[in-house]
Amino acid sequence: MDSSRSGGRSIVPGRRAVAWLSTLAVATAALAGTTLLGRGSTAERLALGAGSVWVASPAEGLLTLIDGASEEVVASARVRGAGHDLGVVQAGTDAYVTDSTDGAVARIDGATFDVSDPVPFASAGGGVQVLSGGGELYVLDPAGARARLVDPRALQVRTDLSLAATPGPGQSVVDDAGRLWLIDEVNGGLTWFDAHKHVLRDVAGPDDRLVLVQGRPVLVDTARSLVHTLDAGGRPAVESCLDVRDDDVRLLGSSTGAELYAAQSATGSFVTAAVGRDDCEQVVELAEPGAADFGELVQSGPFVFVPDRASGRASVVDTRDGEVTPIDLVDPGHDVELVAEGGFVFYNDRDGERAGVLSLADGVWSVSEALQKFDPGTGEPPPAPTPSEPAPDAAPPAEQPPADAAVPQAPPTTTPPVARQAAPPASGGRPTGRSAPAPASSTAPPPPVLPTVGPITVTPAVPMLGEPATFTATADQADGATWAWSIAAGAGAPFATGADAGSFTPTLPSDQGLAFVVTLTVTTAAGAQSAAPLAVTATPSTVPVIxxxxxxxxxxxxxxxxxxxxxxxxxxxxxxxxxxxxxxxxxxxxxxxxxxxxxxxxxxxxxxxxxxxxxxxxxxxxxxxxxxxxxEYVCGPSLSPDVIDLRAATSAVVTVTSDCVGTNVFEVAVAPWLSGPASVTVPQGGSGTITVVRSTGQPPSDGDHQDAVVVTYRSGSLGVMEGRATVQANRSPDMSFPADVCRDMGDLGMAFFARVSDDSIDSVTLSINGASYSMDLIGPPDGYREVVDKALLGSATTWRITAVDTNGLASTLDGTSPCW
Structure with a gap:
């Protein structure tokens, strides 16, 4: 590996740190009998903890565990399915191995290396993705437009989600709240899931991308060079610039600040863009236009690493000042991937046998001696390592980048070094550990030293209310330290706290004044040290409000x-x-x-x-x-039928059509003796229906009743347009008792009387004591009487008179005897 220098930074190749080596030297035979695994996510590796990662060699069907502190291969895992599309995705201490060739996923236990049986989630060759965040684990089947929220340990499906979208590369993320966000690469539109499914078809285009910035989703429109933050409902909020116009652009959202990074192969440039404000002027040239083939970017503190598969080189960009350090890694044209973990950056040649570690010391990133994952002639991993004597030139652990995650633990000086790699055991079973380390030397450990905590700084220098502000600090002698940040408004109680090493990014509230105080305490086994509190005066928000x-x-x-x-x-x-x-x-x-x-x-x-x-x-x-x-032109609703026959039926369905623009809601009004809905929705060129029911009351007369149904469209300045219908309905007979309800006629019997008014009476019937009698018209136009033998009345004291017209409509009148 050649050394190089750019911008005053030296590159030191060939350095090895042979010190700490855990008992991870295994070849996981449990994997050997299982067909698994697949490349379905950007991050194709497994990290067991701070400073250790797995990398994949798909052509060999091999996983290799690399430790950053010792710069050693410490374990290998052979899997069946050589040549399959393999990948490894980290989620906490566990990892998930995907096989897009078979559409399956398996889990590797970070503590025991036990490997679960593969679980099929997608059809063969359809691709499978694993996404994690906020403690949730999703498995995506993009081709099948499905996602599963699964149990992280058992891989059992907890919720089966229909996506309403087919996400493409860079169009699916899971945020720090455990919510899944997707863009449909066919029709556009944004879909996201919390406890419910939300589909916003007008939010994103089919070529838009999603990235996470400080754990929150951000929408990127490369065609229009725009970045949009998303509000609580998933709609675009604040718009800012992104100076790219390249479909083949690699994007990375910052985990520590409100920034977005983009690398364009067509221009060979690297762009840093602020999120939430228009600032995309920092552009760094990494390669000649059209000469690069950039891969996925990774971040470690303020440094962003850009792999170039065309040259086999990675460019290290210091985002604070734009300084670039190129580092040669693999042969030109090979698929080189980068993984950031625990203060180290690991590289992996997915097309070859080499891998290695990049680490930071004295402000300079250097690359380890190339590590061999397997013998290129046989495809076999290296033999199992054996303990050896300490190397006199053992190097220290990696320096922690500013504003990055936890510092990798420094190796004990008394631990004997061992050979670089481990190989699979000859037969199946649980992984076997290395030999016990040699006894520690009798040299007494140095006394603990309190950490030294540097001053707190803030970016931007004058933060704004309602916007994120990033506070950073450095600490020496702080390996394994805990960081405790807090921010308060004036002398009040803290409104936000943080525990990230190196940086803290709260959003300044808009309702607690302009003065804030930030504190930081770093605690190690030797004790706690605090930075000098930083007093910050913010400026009122200039975000406009409409x-x-x-x-x-x-x-x-x-x-x-x-x-x-x-x-x-x-x-x-x-x-x-x-x-x-x-x-x-x-x-x-x-x-x-x-x-x-x-x-x-x-x-x-x-x-x-x-x-x-x-x-x-x-x-x-x-x-x-x-x-x-x-x-629109003048338009309105039309009713069919426009003559509604309710002479015999009690209800009718009326169809409402319209050519008015868009989908409209029309008002519906019916006569008092009818019932119907208050409105009807009608799409342009389509139809809606209403049901008109003869419910309570009487029409005023028999026959046609004009305008008994009116549908109204209120079209603003164009006026009111109406559709009207006539209802044909008859009035049932009107009935009442005269002054004499009944009369004792002596030997003739008991007489019963009623008044019945209707234009077309068919019959009037008296019902009493179980018998019915036809009543006679005795006093036109409405007087009716019937005389019944008193012996036939029995013990009855009530009666009913029923009148029916020629249309079959009936009315009744009930009487109670005052006569006997």
């Missing part, structure tokens, strides 16, 4: 004037307003510069669904507000 956008009308006639008004916060000098209009989702007008507080006047065009949007930008921070309106 309270409302309104239109002068909800519906406009084509090619007429329209006026739009917005209520928004003050726009200081240097701020900008821009109005834009879309029709049916396509650009119609703008953006057109606006004036604060002045309505925007324009003319509308052809019929369609329109949306007017106002975007205000102040100091690189933007806010948007929109209002929807329609443009």
């Amino acid at each position: 309270s409302s956008v309104t239109t002068s009308e909800s519906v406009y006639y084509p090619y007429t004037d329209a006026t739009f008004t917005a209520v928004h916060s003050d726009v200081p000098p240097g701020g900008s307003l821009a109005w834009s209009i879309t029709r049916d989702g396509a650009p119609f007008e703008g953006p057109v510069a606006g004036t604060p507080g002045v309505p925007y006047a324009t003319s509308v065009g052809e019929p369609g669904l329109y949306r007017v949007t106002l975007t205000i930008t102040v100091d690189g921070r933007s806010a948007s507000g929109s209002a929807d309106f329609k443009v």
Whole structure:
């Protein structure tokens, strides 16, 4: 490996740190009898803990465990399925091995190396992805448009999710809250899952990407060179710039600050873009345009590592000042991947036998001597290591990068070094450990030294309310230390705390004043040391606020004037307003510069669904507000049938159609003696239905009742359009008792009387004591009587009179005897 130098940084190849080596020297025979595994995620490796990772050699069907502190191969695991699309994804101390060739996933226990049986999640060759975050584990079958939320240990499916999306590369993430986010690479749209499924079809395009920035999802539109933060509902919030226009761009969201990193093979450049504000001016050239083939980026503290498969080199970019250090790693054209873990960065030649460790010491990144994962002639891993005498030139552990995660533990000086690699045992079974280490020397350990904690600094130098602020500090003699950050408003109680080594990124609240105090305590076995508290004065937020956008009308006639008004916060000098209009989702007008507080006047065009949007930008921070309106010719609802026959039926279904633009909700009104819905929804060119029921009360007469059903469309300035229907219905007979309800007629019997009014009476019947008698019309137009032998009345004291008209409509009248 050749040494190189760029920007004043030296590269020291060939360094080896032969010191600590755990009992991980195994060849996991449990894997040997199982067909597993697959490359379904960007991170194809397994890290057992800080400073140790597994890397995959798919062509050989081999996994290799590398320890960063000792720069040694400490274990190998042979798997069946050589040549399969293998990958390893880390989730805590465990790992998940995927096989996209077979569509299966297996779990490797980080404590015991036990390997579960492979669980099929996708069809063969369809690809399978494992994503973890927030304590949740998802397995994706992109081709099948399905995802499973699984138990991290047993791989049992807890929830089977239908995605409504087919995510492509870079279009699926799981955030720190354990929520799954996806983009459909076919039709666009954003889908995300918490306790529920949320589908936002208008949010993302089919070529947009998703990345995590400080554990939160961010939407990247490379076609328009834009980055959008997402609000609590998953909709775009703050828009900022990203100076790339390359489909083959590699993206990485910062884990420590509000930044996004992008490497473009076409231009050979590396871009750092702020998230939440327009700042994408830091561009670093890494290669000649078109000469590079960049792989997935990784981050360690303020350093971002960019692998180039074309040259076999990695470029180390210090994002603080843009300084670049190139390091040669593998043969040009090989698939080189990088893994950041525990302060180290590991490289793996997926096409060859080499791997290695990059570590930071005295501000300089250096690469280890190349480690051999397997014999290129036989494909076999190295033989099992044996203990050896300590090497006199054993190197110290890697220096912790600023603002990175935990520092790898320094190796004990008394541990004897061992050979680099371990090989699989000859037969199956549990992995076997190494020989016990040699007894420790009698040299007394040095006394513990308290950590030295450097000053706290803040980025940006003057933070803003409502925005993230990143606080950083360094600490010496802090191996294995715990970090305790806190921030309070003035002398109040802390409103946020953190435990990350090197950095702390809270969001400053907007309601607790401008003065804040940040404290840091670093604790080791020797004791605790605190940094000097940092007093910070923030500036009020300049993020604009748009309270409302309104239109002068909800519906406009084509090619007429329209006026739009917005209520928004003050726009200081240097701020900008821009109005834009879309029709049916396509650009119609703008953006057109606006004036604060002045309505925007324009003319509308052809019929369609329109949306007017106002975007205000102040100091690189933007806010948007929109209002929807329609443009259409005079239109209204039509009813079928428009004559509804309820003379015999009690209900009827009426179909409502319309050519009005969009989907509309029409009001429905019916006569008092009818019932029906209050509204009906009708899509453009489609139909809706209402059911009209003859319920309570009487129509005023027999026959046709005009306008008994009215469907109304209120179209703003175009007026009110109605669809009307006539209802044919008859009134049932009206009945009442005259003054004499009944009368004793002596020997003739008991007489019963009723008044019955109807244009077409068919019959009037008296029912008493189980018998029925037809009543006679005695006093036109409505007097009826029937005389019944008193002997036939029995003990009855009540009776019923029923009148039926020629349409079969009936009325009844009940009487109680005052006569006997």
